[in-house]
Amino acid sequence: MERMIEGFDEFRRHTFPEQRELFQRLANGQSPHTLFITCADSRVMPEMIFSAQPGELFVYRNIGNIVPPYAQHVSGVVAAIEYAVKVLRVRDIVICGHSDCGAMKALQHPELLQEMPSVSAWLKHADVARHVVAENGPGLHAHDSLRCLTEENVVGQLEHLRTLPSVAAAMANGTVRIHGWIFDIAKGELRGFDAAAGRFLPIGHGHQLPQATPLARFAMRLATAAA
Numbered sequence: 001m002e003r004m005i006e007g008f009d010e011f012r013r014h015t016f017p018e019q020r021e022l023f024q025r026l027a028n029g030q031s032p033h034t035l036f037i038t039c040a041d042s043r044v045m046p047e048m049i050f051s052a053q054p055g056e057l058f059v060y061r062n063i064g065n066i067v068p069p070y071a072q073h074v075s076g077v078v079a080a081i082e083y084a085v086k087v088l089r090v091r092d093i094v095i096c097g098h099s100d101c102g103a104m105k106a107l108q109h110p111e112l113l114q115e116m117p118s119v120s121a122w123l124k125h126a127d128v129a130r131h132v133v134a135e136n137g138p139g140l141h142a143h144d145s146l147r148c149l150t151e152e153n154v155v156g157q158l159e160h161l162r163t164l165p166s167v168a169a170a171m172a173n174g175t176v177r178i179h180g181w182i183f184d185i186a187k188g189e190l191r192g193f194d195a196a197a198g199r200f201l202p203i204g205h206g207h208q209l210p211q212a213t214p215l216a217r218f219a220m221r222l223a224t225a226a227a
Protein backbone atom coordinates (compact mmCIF):
# COMPACT_ATOMS: atom_id res chain seq x y z
CA MET A 1 0.00 0.00 0.00
CA GLU A 2 2.92 2.37 0.69
CA ARG A 3 3.87 2.13 -2.97
CA MET A 4 0.42 3.47 -3.89
CA ILE A 5 0.58 6.40 -1.45
CA GLU A 6 4.03 7.32 -2.77
CA GLY A 7 2.61 7.16 -6.28
CA PHE A 8 -0.27 9.44 -5.29
CA ASP A 9 2.17 11.94 -3.76
CA GLU A 10 4.09 11.91 -7.04
CA PHE A 11 0.84 12.53 -8.94
CA ARG A 12 -0.08 15.43 -6.62
CA ARG A 13 3.37 17.00 -6.89
CA HIS A 14 4.03 16.62 -10.62
CA THR A 15 1.32 15.16 -12.85
CA PHE A 16 -1.67 17.07 -11.49
CA PRO A 17 -0.08 20.54 -11.55
CA GLU A 18 1.10 19.92 -15.13
CA GLN A 19 -2.41 18.92 -16.23
CA ARG A 20 -4.42 21.18 -13.94
CA GLU A 21 -6.23 22.87 -16.83
CA LEU A 22 -7.23 19.56 -18.35
CA PHE A 23 -8.61 18.27 -15.05
CA GLN A 24 -10.50 21.52 -14.54
CA ARG A 25 -12.00 21.27 -18.00
CA LEU A 26 -13.06 17.69 -17.25
CA ALA A 27 -14.39 18.44 -13.77
CA ASN A 28 -18.01 18.67 -14.91
CA GLY A 29 -18.28 16.17 -17.70
CA GLN A 30 -16.66 13.59 -19.91
CA SER A 31 -16.82 12.92 -23.62
CA PRO A 32 -14.64 9.87 -24.28
CA HIS A 33 -14.34 8.84 -27.93
CA THR A 34 -13.88 5.11 -27.28
CA LEU A 35 -15.24 2.39 -25.03
CA PHE A 36 -12.34 0.08 -24.32
CA ILE A 37 -13.20 -3.33 -22.87
CA THR A 38 -10.22 -5.34 -21.77
CA CYS A 39 -9.01 -7.90 -19.25
CA ALA A 40 -8.46 -6.96 -15.61
CA ASP A 41 -4.86 -8.23 -15.98
CA SER A 42 -2.49 -5.77 -14.29
CA ARG A 43 -0.08 -5.83 -17.24
CA VAL A 44 -2.59 -4.37 -19.67
CA MET A 45 -2.74 -0.59 -19.14
CA PRO A 46 -4.94 1.01 -21.83
CA GLU A 47 -4.04 4.63 -21.03
CA MET A 48 -0.33 3.82 -21.19
CA ILE A 49 -0.58 1.72 -24.37
CA PHE A 50 -2.49 4.44 -26.26
CA SER A 51 -0.75 7.42 -24.66
CA ALA A 52 -4.25 8.57 -23.70
CA GLN A 53 -5.19 11.58 -21.61
CA PRO A 54 -7.87 11.62 -18.89
CA GLY A 55 -11.31 11.82 -20.48
CA GLU A 56 -10.41 9.98 -23.68
CA LEU A 57 -11.08 6.32 -22.96
CA PHE A 58 -14.10 4.85 -21.19
CA VAL A 59 -12.45 1.68 -19.88
CA TYR A 60 -14.24 -1.39 -18.61
CA ARG A 61 -12.19 -4.31 -17.37
CA ASN A 62 -13.14 -7.81 -16.31
CA ILE A 63 -11.64 -11.26 -16.25
CA GLY A 64 -11.18 -12.41 -19.85
CA ASN A 65 -12.49 -9.21 -21.56
CA ILE A 66 -15.91 -10.79 -21.72
CA VAL A 67 -19.24 -9.36 -22.89
CA PRO A 68 -22.14 -11.66 -22.01
CA PRO A 69 -24.76 -11.82 -24.77
CA TYR A 70 -28.05 -9.94 -24.36
CA ALA A 71 -30.19 -11.72 -21.77
CA GLN A 72 -32.56 -11.11 -18.89
CA HIS A 73 -29.72 -11.19 -16.39
CA VAL A 74 -27.86 -7.87 -16.67
CA SER A 75 -24.12 -7.74 -16.03
CA GLY A 76 -22.04 -4.68 -15.16
CA VAL A 77 -20.26 -4.72 -18.49
CA VAL A 78 -23.53 -4.78 -20.45
CA ALA A 79 -24.86 -1.80 -18.46
CA ALA A 80 -21.59 0.08 -19.08
CA ILE A 81 -21.82 -0.57 -22.83
CA GLU A 82 -25.40 0.70 -22.99
CA TYR A 83 -24.42 3.84 -21.08
CA ALA A 84 -21.37 4.42 -23.29
CA VAL A 85 -23.43 4.11 -26.47
CA LYS A 86 -26.63 5.90 -25.43
CA VAL A 87 -25.28 8.66 -23.18
CA LEU A 88 -21.58 9.13 -23.90
CA ARG A 89 -22.11 8.46 -27.61
CA VAL A 90 -18.75 6.75 -28.06
CA ARG A 91 -17.84 6.27 -31.71
CA ASP A 92 -15.79 3.10 -31.27
CA ILE A 93 -15.98 0.02 -29.05
CA VAL A 94 -12.85 -2.08 -28.68
CA ILE A 95 -12.71 -5.53 -27.11
CA CYS A 96 -9.07 -6.20 -26.35
CA GLY A 97 -7.61 -9.51 -25.25
CA HIS A 98 -3.95 -10.09 -24.46
CA SER A 99 -1.15 -12.66 -24.52
CA ASP A 100 -0.60 -14.94 -21.52
CA CYS A 101 -4.18 -14.40 -20.30
CA GLY A 102 -4.96 -16.36 -17.12
CA ALA A 103 -8.65 -16.59 -18.06
CA MET A 104 -7.76 -18.21 -21.40
CA LYS A 105 -5.40 -20.65 -19.65
CA ALA A 106 -8.23 -21.54 -17.28
CA LEU A 107 -10.40 -22.34 -20.31
CA GLN A 108 -7.73 -24.80 -21.38
CA HIS A 109 -7.61 -26.35 -17.90
CA PRO A 110 -11.07 -26.12 -16.31
CA GLU A 111 -9.86 -28.35 -13.44
CA LEU A 112 -7.99 -25.27 -12.11
CA LEU A 113 -11.36 -23.63 -11.42
CA GLN A 114 -12.79 -26.25 -9.09
CA GLU A 115 -12.39 -24.00 -6.03
CA MET A 116 -13.62 -20.91 -7.89
CA PRO A 117 -17.31 -21.33 -8.72
CA SER A 118 -17.79 -17.63 -9.56
CA VAL A 119 -14.87 -17.47 -11.99
CA SER A 120 -15.97 -20.75 -13.49
CA ALA A 121 -19.53 -19.46 -14.03
CA TRP A 122 -18.23 -16.19 -15.51
CA LEU A 123 -15.99 -18.01 -17.98
CA LYS A 124 -19.01 -19.87 -19.36
CA HIS A 125 -19.40 -16.75 -21.50
CA ALA A 126 -16.15 -17.74 -23.19
CA ASP A 127 -17.36 -21.28 -23.96
CA VAL A 128 -17.86 -20.21 -27.56
CA ALA A 129 -14.08 -19.85 -27.97
CA ARG A 130 -13.36 -23.14 -26.21
CA HIS A 131 -15.71 -25.02 -28.53
CA VAL A 132 -14.50 -23.33 -31.71
CA VAL A 133 -10.89 -24.21 -30.90
CA ALA A 134 -11.64 -27.73 -29.60
CA GLU A 135 -13.55 -28.64 -32.75
CA ASN A 136 -11.33 -26.92 -35.30
CA GLY A 137 -7.82 -27.13 -33.92
CA PRO A 138 -7.50 -30.40 -31.97
CA GLY A 139 -3.85 -30.90 -32.97
CA LEU A 140 -2.62 -27.47 -31.96
CA HIS A 141 0.45 -27.16 -29.75
CA ALA A 142 -0.40 -25.68 -26.29
CA HIS A 143 1.11 -22.28 -27.17
CA ASP A 144 -0.73 -22.06 -30.51
CA SER A 145 -3.88 -23.29 -28.86
CA LEU A 146 -3.67 -20.46 -26.27
CA ARG A 147 -3.15 -17.88 -29.02
CA CYS A 148 -6.02 -19.34 -31.00
CA LEU A 149 -8.28 -19.41 -27.93
CA THR A 150 -7.43 -15.78 -27.13
CA GLU A 151 -8.28 -14.76 -30.70
CA GLU A 152 -11.49 -16.78 -30.81
CA ASN A 153 -12.55 -15.34 -27.47
CA VAL A 154 -12.24 -11.81 -28.88
CA VAL A 155 -14.20 -12.84 -31.99
CA GLY A 156 -16.86 -14.53 -29.82
CA GLN A 157 -17.20 -11.50 -27.53
CA LEU A 158 -17.57 -9.24 -30.60
CA GLU A 159 -20.49 -11.47 -31.62
CA HIS A 160 -22.00 -11.17 -28.14
CA LEU A 161 -21.54 -7.40 -28.33
CA ARG A 162 -23.67 -7.29 -31.46
CA THR A 163 -26.58 -8.94 -29.62
CA LEU A 164 -26.99 -5.87 -27.38
CA PRO A 165 -29.83 -3.77 -28.80
CA SER A 166 -28.09 -0.42 -28.21
CA VAL A 167 -24.99 -1.60 -30.09
CA ALA A 168 -26.95 -3.29 -32.89
CA ALA A 169 -28.97 -0.10 -33.47
CA ALA A 170 -25.89 2.15 -33.50
CA MET A 171 -24.00 -0.21 -35.81
CA ALA A 172 -26.94 -0.40 -38.20
CA ASN A 173 -26.80 3.34 -38.80
CA GLY A 174 -23.03 3.57 -38.76
CA THR A 175 -22.56 5.68 -35.62
CA VAL A 176 -20.57 2.99 -33.80
CA ARG A 177 -17.74 0.81 -35.04
CA ILE A 178 -16.56 -2.32 -33.24
CA HIS A 179 -13.01 -3.65 -33.04
CA GLY A 180 -11.42 -6.84 -31.71
CA TRP A 181 -7.78 -6.45 -30.74
CA ILE A 182 -5.08 -8.42 -28.95
CA PHE A 183 -2.17 -6.87 -27.07
CA ASP A 184 1.09 -8.82 -26.97
CA ILE A 185 2.72 -8.08 -23.61
CA ALA A 186 6.21 -9.33 -24.46
CA LYS A 187 6.42 -7.55 -27.84
CA GLY A 188 4.30 -4.45 -27.11
CA GLU A 189 2.38 -5.15 -30.33
CA LEU A 190 -1.29 -4.96 -31.24
CA ARG A 191 -3.21 -7.06 -33.75
CA GLY A 192 -6.81 -6.57 -34.81
CA PHE A 193 -9.49 -8.86 -36.21
CA ASP A 194 -10.25 -8.22 -39.85
CA ALA A 195 -13.65 -9.69 -40.69
CA ALA A 196 -13.04 -9.75 -44.46
CA ALA A 197 -9.68 -11.53 -44.10
CA GLY A 198 -11.02 -13.76 -41.29
CA ARG A 199 -7.86 -13.30 -39.24
CA PHE A 200 -5.89 -10.94 -37.01
CA LEU A 201 -3.65 -8.40 -38.74
CA PRO A 202 -1.04 -5.97 -37.37
CA ILE A 203 -2.17 -2.55 -36.11
CA GLY A 204 -0.06 0.57 -36.23
CA HIS A 205 1.74 2.99 -38.48
CA GLY A 206 1.90 1.76 -42.07
CA HIS A 207 -0.95 -0.73 -41.66
CA GLN A 208 -4.55 -0.24 -42.61
CA LEU A 209 -6.82 -0.55 -39.58
CA PRO A 210 -8.36 -4.05 -39.60
CA GLN A 211 -12.16 -3.79 -39.87
CA ALA A 212 -14.53 -5.89 -37.78
CA THR A 213 -17.63 -3.75 -38.37
CA PRO A 214 -20.16 -4.84 -41.01
CA LEU A 215 -21.43 -2.20 -43.45
CA ALA A 216 -24.05 0.11 -41.92
CA ARG A 217 -27.36 -0.86 -43.52
CA PHE A 218 -29.31 2.26 -42.62
CA ALA A 219 -26.56 4.74 -43.47
CA MET A 220 -26.44 3.12 -46.94
CA ARG A 221 -30.20 3.27 -47.26
CA LEU A 222 -30.28 6.94 -46.26
CA ALA A 223 -27.54 7.73 -48.78
CA THR A 224 -29.40 5.80 -51.50
CA ALA A 225 -32.66 7.57 -50.70
CA ALA A 226 -30.92 10.97 -50.88
CA ALA A 227 -29.24 10.19 -54.22
Ligand SMILES: [Zn+2]
Nearest residue numbers: 039041101102
Ligand atom coordinates in the same frame (compact mmCIF):
# COMPACT_ATOMS: atom_id res chain seq x y z
ZN1 LIG B 1 -6.41 -11.73 -19.10
